Amino acid sequence: MGEQRITLNVNGRDYDISIEPDMVLADVLREKLDLTGTKVSCREGECGACTILMDGKACLSCLTLAVQAQGKKIVTIEGLAEKGQLHPIQKAFINHGAIQCGYCTPGMIMSAKALLDENPNPTPDEVKTALSGNLCRCTGYVKIVDAVMAAADDMKRGENK
Amino acid sequence: MSAMFKLVGKPAPRHDAWAKAKGDQLYSDDFTMPGMLYGKALRSKYPAAIIKSIDTSKAKALPGVHAVLTAKDVPMNVEISKFGQMKDVGGGFEGLYKVLADGKVRFKGEAIALVAAETEELAEEACRLIEVDYEVQPGVFDPEEALKPGAYIVSSDEGENESNLIMESHINKGDVEKAFAEADVIVENEYRVPPVDHAYLETEGGVAWVDDNGVITMRVGTQVLEHYRTIAKVMGLPQNKVRNMSVPMGGGFGGKEDITVETFLCLLANATKRPVKMVWSREESLEVHSKRHPEILRYKTAATKDGKITAQKVEIIMDGGGYKLLTGWVQMYSTVNAPGCYNIPNVKVDSYSALTNNTPSSANRGFGCCQANFASELQMDELAAKLGMSPLEIRLKNCLRNGDEICTGFIPQGHIALEEIAKKAWEGLEATGPKPDYVDGKKIGRGLAIGMMSYGRLTFMHDSSRVGLRIELDGSVTLRAGVPDLGGGQASVLCQIVAEELGIPMEKVHPYIMDTHLTPLCGTTTATRQLYMSGNAALVTVKVLKERIIKKAAEMLDAKPEEVQLINEKACLINNPLKSVPFVQVVGALSNDGVELFHEGQFNAPFTDVPNLHDMKGRIWPDFTYSAHAVEVAVDEETGKFEVRKVVLCYDVGKAINKNSCEGQLEGGCVYNQGYVTENMGWENGITKARSFAEYLIPTAVDAPEIETIMVESGGGLGPYGAKGVGEPADNSIAPAIVNAIYDAVGVRLKEMPVTPEKLLKAIQEKNK
Ligand code: FES
Ligand code: FES
Numbered sequence: 001m002g003e004q005r006i007t008l009n010v011n012g013r014d015y016d017i018s019i020e021p022d023m024v025l026a027d028v029l030r031e032k033l034d035l036t037g038t039k040v041s042c043r044e045g046e047c048g049a050c051t052i053l054m055d056g057k058a059c060l061s062c063l064t065l066a067v068q069a070q071g072k073k074i075v076t077i078e079g080l081a082e083k084g085q086l087h088p089i090q091k092a093f094i095n096h097g098a099i100q101c102g103y104c105t106p107g108m109i110m111s112a113k114a115l116l117d118e119n120p121n122p123t124p125d126e127v128k129t130a131l132s133g134n135l136c137r138c139t140g141y142v143k144i145v146d147a148v149m150a151a152a153d154d155m156k157r158g159e160n161k
Numbered sequence: 162m163s164a165m166f167k168l169v170g171k172p173a174p175r176h177d178a179w180a181k182a183k184g185d186q187l188y189s190d191d192f193t194m195p196g197m198l199y200g201k202a203l204r205s206k207y208p209a210a211i212i213k214s215i216d217t218s219k220a221k222a223l224p225g226v227h228a229v230l231t232a233k234d235v236p237m238n239v240e241i242s243k244f245g246q247m248k249d250v251g252g253g254f255e256g257l258y259k260v261l262a263d264g265k266v267r268f269k270g271e272a273i274a275l276v277a278a279e280t281e282e283l284a285e286e287a288c289r290l291i292e293v294d295y296e297v298q299p300g301v302f303d304p305e306e307a308l309k310p311g312a313y314i315v316s317s318d319e320g321e322n323e324s325n326l327i328m329e330s331h332i333n334k335g336d337v338e339k340a341f342a343e344a345d346v347i348v349e350n351e352y353r354v355p356p357v358d359h360a361y362l363e364t365e366g367g368v369a370w371v372d373d374n375g376v377i378t379m380r381v382g383t384q385v386l387e388h389y390r391t392i393a394k395v396m397g398l399p400q401n402k403v404r405n406m407s408v409p410m411g412g413g414f415g416g417k418e419d420i421t422v423e424t425f426l427c428l429l430a431n432a433t434k435r436p437v438k439m440v441w442s443r444e445e446s447l448e449v450h451s452k453r454h455p456e457i458l459r460y461k462t463a464a465t466k467d468g469k470i471t472a473q474k475v476e477i478i479m480d481g482g483g484y485k486l487l488t489g490w491v492q493m494y495s496t497v498n499a500p501g502c503y504n505i506p507n508v509k510v511d512s513y514s515a516l517t518n519n520t521p522s523s524a525n526r527g528f529g530c531c532q533a534n535f536a537s538e539l540q541m542d543e544l545a546a547k548l549g550m551s552p553l554e555i556r557l558k559n560c561l562r563n564g565d566e567i568c569t570g571f572i573p574q575g576h577i578a579l580e581e582i583a584k585k586a587w588e589g590l591e592a593t594g595p596k597p598d599y600v601d602g603k604k605i606g607r608g609l610a611i612g613m614m615s616y617g618r619l620t621f622m623h624d625s626s627r628v629g630l631r632i633e634l635d636g637s638v639t640l641r642a643g644v645p646d647l648g649g650g651q652a653s654v655l656c657q658i659v660a661e662e663l664g665i666p667m668e669k670v671h672p673y674i675m676d677t678h679l680t681p682l683c684g685t686t687t688a689t690r691q692l693y694m695s696g697n698a699a700l701v702t703v704k705v706l707k708e709r710i711i712k713k714a715a716e717m718l719d720a721k722p723e724e725v726q727l728i729n730e731k732a733c734l735i736n737n738p739l740k741s742v743p744f745v746q747v748v749g750a751l752s753n754d755g756v757e758l759f760h761e762g763q764f765n766a767p768f769t770d771v772p773n774l775h776d777m778k779g780r781i782w783p784d785f786t787y788s789a790h791a792v793e794v795a796v797d798e799e800t801g802k803f804e805v806r807k808v809v810l811c812y813d814v815g816k817a818i819n820k821n822s823c824e825g826q827l828e829g830g831c832v833y834n835q836g837y838v839t840e841n842m843g844w845e846n847g848i849t850k851a852r853s854f855a856e857y858l859i860p861t862a863v864d865a866p867e868i869e870t871i872m873v874e875s876g877g878g879l880g881p882y883g884a885k886g887v888g889e890p891a892d893n894s895i896a897p898a899i900v901n902a903i904y905d906a907v908g909v910r911l912k913e914m915p916v917t918p919e920k921l922l923k924a925i926q927e928k929n930k
Pocket of ligand 1: 039041048
């Protein structure tokens with residue numbers, strides 16, 4: 001199959017790469033850009049482990065062709081920290097024990113980020129609904145929901161400073 | 162005492178939390194190597210067949226294919242794998258399996274051939290080009306059918322080719338027949354529990370290569386590093402020529418306890434002399450790796466009018482699937498836990514396991530115990546209903562207390578908190594308010610179940626663990642431990658213990674884990690044993706170094722060793738903390754004196770002999786962890802759908818060394834086995850219908866209930882600081898509590914899981930007829 005050259009903007013940086021046209025974004029991120037923080041667990045849109053942000057919206061990178069991501073702003077888990085400072089959601093996941101095996105964590109954090117960017121004041125039920133496409137087999141979700149609620153508080157306080 | 166802990170008991174973030182939050186943690190699928198090939202397994206289309214011939218010539222001729230292997234290329238194809246234990250247990254316990262099928266295919270998806278090729282697509286293409294000539298066999302898919310004379314025989318191998326029986330085991334205590342003759346009430350029921358997939362988010366995978374010293378090296382996600390020994394045997398190599406450098410797992414739950422990709426990878430890497438990667442697809446993982454044992458459990462219980470149980474008779478039939486794997490071990494758990502966590506004078510248990518042509522059964526969090534717990538806890542409520550007693554009353558009347566013996570006659574040494582935790586869980590749920598009849602048109606019900614499950618392995622396996630420590634000259638510490646970390650914080654807690662004892666911050670202890678050439682062997686991350694075994698090993702080890710440090714510090718402070726403590730990176734006098742010397746200075750002084758600043762220590766569990774399986778007696782495990790779940794459900798009487806609204810769970814954890822980790826295990830286990838009630842593999846004549854997460858539905862954030870976690874810390878465990886293990890006991894009594902709550906809501910008790918809306922609706926309609 002013929003390779004195709006595309007430009008992807010990932011975590012604020014442009015990458016010129018050549019790919020097979022049928023490659024999904026998850027594989028391009030992991031294999032071509034070595035951004036292995038994005039996980040693949042089911043390849044069919046059922047688990048959320050591959051969630052990234054595309055133009056600010058949560059997006060399943062296992063179902064998205066890389067060519068469709070051209071011209072969009074892609075953010076992965078590796079791009080969340082700013083100037084070496086972890087994002088409040090990352091900090092909250094660490095401090096609340098919301099991470100066990102960690103395989104769901106990148107996708108969870110990206111879904112949580114999409115939620116909080118849109119709704120800075122969610123109720124726990126809204127958090128659960130927003131994360132319902134992200135499976136976690138380890139935690140029972142309790143500490144994940146706690147972490148997202150705490151991050152929401154933290155982000156509000158940060159803004160009011 | 163507890164007031165003096167600096168780190169133990171605190172909710173400390175684990176050492177690996179930062180890397181995981183940043184996406185930096187590497188898992189089995191995150192490595193690539195120069196010249197790496199991709200491995201694939203060709204899997205059987207049928208659950209039962211005779212392989213007449215295999216033609217690999219077309220696959221081998223495909224450009225880009227570097228190896229095609231079948232059973233005849235495996236130096237030792239029939240393998241008895243040990244699971245990390247140092248002792249040959251014998252007696253049919255070790256897990257028998259074949260690396261690649263030959264002769265007979267024993268389950269659908271069994272690997273028949275292996276391919277290594279330059280791309281994944283090429284490897285798949287090569288698999289399609291392999292021609293297998295099958296003679297399809299009728300097979301047998303029901304364990305009871307499999308045990309009947311004249312049944313289809315699953316195996317063609319010596320020792321297994323006369324009957325499908327894997328093992329039988331029996332317990333006889335007192336005189337059950339006499340007790341039944343004298344009973345006021347007798348309750349008799351049959352329960353059925355289904356297979357369960359571990360559904361870890363990370364499927365099985367890894368990379369293997371031959372290093373420049375000719376050592377076959379692998380990086381895989383495994384719960385058992387010690388499988389390198391079995392792999393060496395399969396390859397016909399000495400054990401020191403196989404190295405397992407494992408990586409943290411994206412979940413294990415028992416599913417990475419048996420060998421998964423390891424032998425395939427090593428065979429392919431050895432054949433091609435190139436690095437090879439293999440990662441199973443979700444579909445492959447759902448279909449081929451081992452599942453929780455499906456079981457049929459028949460209970461007959463005798464009791465007095467006032468609810469004292471006088472006899473329990475249980476028959477268990479276990480479906481082992483196509484290979485034995487860990488069935489023998491799992492059977493011990495089902496058998497001994499069959500009577501439940503109760504003090505019953507007369508007990509008879511007869512259990513049988515059978516080979517069938519289903520996907521093999523093996524370890525799954527709960528390991529035979531949660532099957533028995535499900536049945537015995539439904540049986541308790543059946544008895545309570547018959548006697549007009551409450552679920553709490555009947556349990557308090559019969560539960561084990563300190564000094565009581567279990568059905569094998571063994572008296573547990575650890576504290577038994579069943580009475581306290583059963584009350585706390587139930588009262589905790591009641592404290593959330595009186596039970597409403599209906600909420601949003603759905604009928605509300607509340608249920609209770611309690612349980613016990615061991616931590617630490619079967620004592621006849623003679624379990625041990627080792628941890629190594631080295632104090633660096635700047636006062637930091639390197640901890641080396643072959644502890645597979647599956648996400649429970651197995652490695653981090655060891656650092657916490659060492660930091661606590663040396664009086665240094667946790668960040669100063671760096672763990673190097675999971676490398677069989679370099680780390681002391683800790684044994685398996687299974688059987689809820691790491692905190693108990695390796696935690697104690699860490700304690701044994703650090704205490705040796707601590708003694709050296711305190712002795713030197715005492716010299717430097719002009720005091721007696723017993724007057725000195727280590728705290729805040731100092732050695733100081735207990736009675737005069739201002740008189741101190743920095744930790745790092747003591748280390749320097751020891752180094753100048755030529756005193757060893759390293760140590761490797763070992764902890765041994767209690768050892769016993771293999772029990773007589775016809776009359777099991779005595780100690781089977783080191784100790785137990787006790788659980789209670791009180792649950793509120795809402796049932797839609799029109800559709801048969803139900804939701805779990807609230808759970809109050811209470812455990813005696815002994816000592817919560819890392820509060821967050823401990824709670825996280827209890828919450829995670831609760832939701833894991835909430836799934837036991839509804840998850841559906843959809844097995845039909847050896848075929849798995851649930852082949853994706855769209856069909857195998859595990860609980861999501863929306864399904865998970867509101868959970869209140871109550872931890873009792875009795876200090877009465879055998880782990881470090883009196884801790885008990887919680888990883889597997891965490892999922893023990895939730896499923897029966899849910900089913901009992903459904904009964905409370907709508908008056909029907911489904912005795913067979915999964916509880917599907919169709920089954921529940923049918924039962925509700927029948928009852929209302
Ligand atoms: S891998 Fe994309 S949703 Fe599962
Ligand atoms: S932490 Fe393991 S899947 Fe979520």
